[in-house]
Amino acid sequence: MIAELGLGLLWLAAGLAIIQSGLGMLGLWQTNRPELGNAVRPVAVAQALLIGISFACLIYLFIVSDMSVKLVVANSHSDKPMLYKVSGAWGNHEGSMLLWVAVLAIAGAGIALAERRVRRDTLIATLMAQGLLALGFYAFLLFSSNPFERLNPAPQDGQGLNPLLQDPGLAFHPPTLYFGYVGMSVAFSYAVGALITRDVGPAFARAMRPWVLGAWVMLTLGITAGSYWAYYELGWGGWWFWDPVENASLMPWLAATALLHSVTVLATRDALRAWTVMLAVVAFSMSIVGTFLVRSGILTSVHAFAVDPQRGSFILALMLIYIGGALALFALRVGTVREGAVFEPVSREAALVLNNLFLTVILGVVLIGTLYPIVAQGFGQQVSIGPPYFNPAAGSVALMLIVVMAAGPLMRWRSDSAPKVLRRLAIPLAIGIVSLLVVRLLAPDMGVLPWLGLSTALLAGTGSIAPLWKRNLLRTPLFTWGMVVAHLGVAVALAGMAVDSAFFKERLVAVSEGQTTEVGPFSVKLVSVEPIIGPNWTAIEATMEARRGDGQPTTLHPQARNYSTPPTDTSEAAITTHIDGQLYAVLGKQGQDGRWQLRLWWKPLVTFIWLGGFMIALGGLLALVGRVWRERRGMKSEEIAA
């Protein structure tokens, strides 16, 4: 019954999306009949309400483990912990698409209810674009991925959720990324709206900015959490693998980062108009490409749910229609976008353009590296592209980008002089150069990228707090704090990456119980190995004692787990966090002579990577709150901002 209700609501919401876009078009076309346009807002709110309830129905079906629903059977099991029953609702192809469109519609309702800054016709055009966007996903859900499909006869119990996904962090990883993707599509709808009504200017940029910021914060959190998950769950000791699925979330983030900076230029300085609209199109396209890569089944990973080629072609068609349509609209209307304000080659605007260019290059490199194996496969060639390609190509450009990141905030808007900028940047530059020399002397074997990376991190770290120099910290606006925290986060994360990849220690040994081995500054003793039983798994668990010098021993419990539904083996790494890094232990197999394989890592400063990621997200959040707060108080001080 609940499943039928959910499906019915899904159909109704799809109908409302048609009405929403249709009314929007009519309203824009027949300007003498304002009631048409006025109706768009309530329709958008109603659509969000219906699809929201429909998604709630799906969650309910998972909570009560309704085994007559195909999706529940395929992804849940009655003895699974409650958290994973709920997260099972979106931990699969159909459910995640339903979540996608639900979030999109709720964002649309948010615009309809709260947006007061942009022109009325731009708002209508924006909601129309939203309706059209949602429509494609409704069609996808209803015609090829019905989440409410019944199974007859109903089986006794379900097949369970992939154990790799049974992790508290992972329960919230997909929705976080989806909020990010969907936020980018809202920004895109604004761009389409402004293009249609020829309203590309600061007001439109101010309306779009909170969505870009919010989406960017979500993407940052999603990527950071995903990276940590891969680190501790896969048991390989790495934190970024350039896996296509990781790239699928990195690419929208890169585009969003560029958009975030250019939209600020447009909002405060009225420059970079066409540029910002183009970036909104690119950022949205990357979100769609990301969804496509992850959901089409073209990639082999825990994320690729759909193996049905029909679905892949459906998403591909949607992607081509949306991206092609957006680019066509841009090409048609870019001529009507007037030139923005002029700036000098040495100015903050110019630094932000440079930032955008570097981000574009990184994005291009990652995009080509990600798509190349897929294209090559079409030509019958099996290729995989990994770190040897991505690290030097993307890394070198990223380092230049981070130097610009340190310099940009120290430059004046519109026009500045190079000697003055250099003088303001003197201390960070000096620190960067000195550290280049010192690091080379202390660690002559360090790789080139980590060496440059560590020095750049020190330069950028000091450079990013320089804007607070000689300022009244209490009166510094919240969004300036946001910028400082986010930029400092980039430096912190970079320092973590450089130090970990240069100085990590790895040990692979086979030891008997009671034996001790060394890794980095630790001596680790394998005390015992015993079987244990968990809620829906059994495992072999090792007890280890790690001791650093004469200090107190800490205990580690790595496991080799065995899940029953579906039958899967996973390795649970044990990690202890210390002030200067993490000790990471993986339990391997037992040899015929009774010895156990152990893989141990000492990973210095590795926590900085995720700490930096969270600082970046926190910075974005501060900027978002600061902007919204200032606008709420009606202060017209955008011009003296930042």
Next chain:
Amino acid sequence: MKAKKQRLILALLGLGAVVGAGLLAASGLKTEASFFFAPGDVAGIDLPLGKAVRLGGMVADKSIRHDADGVTIHFVVEDGKAKVPVVFKGIAPDLFKENSGVVAEGEFRADGSFVASNLLAKHDERYMPPELDGKMHKTGSLKS
């Protein structure tokens, strides 16, 4: 006029960034793309020495041998046409076993053997890496 000129410069810069990314990517792909081989593919050709490649096939029956250090294993990958001896140091995946599919990441040595730095085994009964699936069907060693 000034604004028009600035817009032109910006457009050219944007175009330059895209072209630059393409060139950077192309040069990287030329040297760093890691190709997939089945044992039959490398029989009788010049081995791609010193390059990261992937080798996929079946682990030959009774070929897994453990070294005394407890962490080094030797085994043979075959595809019905040829065999390649592989050495791997590390913790093998749980589903790594004889007569089962495997993809080894690593390098060829001049003597025709393969040094693996990472092993990917079949995840579960239903899973098969797509590239391996294609290869195995092509070489006809998988009956399905």
